[in-house]
Amino acid sequence: MNVPKPYLVRTGLDGILDGLQEGDPFPPERELAARFGVARETVRQALHELLVEGRIERRGRGTVVSRPKLVQPLSLRSYTEGAQRMGRTPGRLLVTWENITVDAEIAAALDVSPSARVMHLERVLLADDVRIGLESTYLPRHRFGDLEQHFDPTTSLYSAIRARGVKFGSATERIETVLPSPREAELLESTTAMPMLLLNRRSVDVDGVPIEVVRALYRGDRVAFEATLDDR
Template sequence: MDAMQVADTGHRVPKTYRVRTEIEAILGELAEGDPVPSERDLAARFEVARETVRQALRELLVAGRIRRQGRGTVVSRPKMLQPLSLSSYTEGALSHGRIPGRLLVSWDDVPADADTAAALGLAPGSPVMHLERILLADGERIGLESTFLRLDRFGGLRADYDPTTSLYAAIQAAGVTFAAATERLETVLATPREAALLECTTALPMLLLHRHTTDSTGAPLERVRSLYRGDRIAFEAVLRE
């Protein structure tokens, strides 16, 4: 097969795309955790430069098909699907057979900036509770969640809430109902700090989810900024007419 084979569309197929397709066929015959052939072996098999193989592997890494393990590369499990719904991260992870977890980064009272104040119905500078936590799936770091809550309404959480568990469950246990949410999803790159917390590089595409939630009375509950590794998670929504 020529490295720049002409496709049915009449356009030339980039060499990297052809190599990536060939590697994907190899991955289809392997199981999760199996080692991926080395760059040298793949370059020899496809008679291409190692840089071509390296680029194809980078694309497969971003796509979540493979992952780094030590000094090598292995086949990754499929991306975790997280629903765009009022369910919590915990519920979403459990529904796909994953074990959810969280690591607390910080839990502070901070003055609300203009966006947070508007989302929570407060005056700018009002004190709000801020929780920053790393989201885990089967022990792997896949997201960084930053949650802002009204201090005058949820300050009592400090007494007995375990921040490594579901915040939604704790709020619902207090008799509060999550009724509606507005979400915005976009692609971004992580800052050096965020990449360090998520144990990835700043070149890895991220999915950034903004959420404003209200209760059954229409009162604002939270403002959430969640950053997810684009190679480990995908989102899905059920649409009905």
């Protein structure tokens, strides 16, 4: 049976990774091409696949083995809780905090009039100082406007909301794969060719009153999501 060279190269790279630890240098493209007896383009494509999967990463002029992806639960827990559960240090960088009017879809999701001012909070999400996500949160200002005076945007928004006595009831989420815009790629220190996981969420409290609409973009090479399912 004639096994395709790309498959042989990818299998060989997987074997090399099995013998390395996080942070170890990965062999350069030229060395790998000579080892497997293939063109450098074949090796380059296999390395790109590993980059997208988050198993290796560029560091300076070289390539090293990545640390495991941050696994986020699909639940009404905050990003902070998910990061800490994996022993990672969460952080946030404020990009935008403004009061704006939004399109009809977001206004309807928040149950506000199209002319109402909505609080928009945009932050870069960090794990151990590595940029892994870009989160845009829309909150009804008539309900959460006082956060402007009391909330530290580098901390957990969910904790601040819960501290006000608001109890999350449920959320609807949709996840899909997208490519980032040039601005998004720059904020995430990535490229427009790196696939991202786009999460759209609408959360309501225990009385069904809207809390937030969220658009969160996560680096596909840095983050994975998991859910616990049952048949009840």
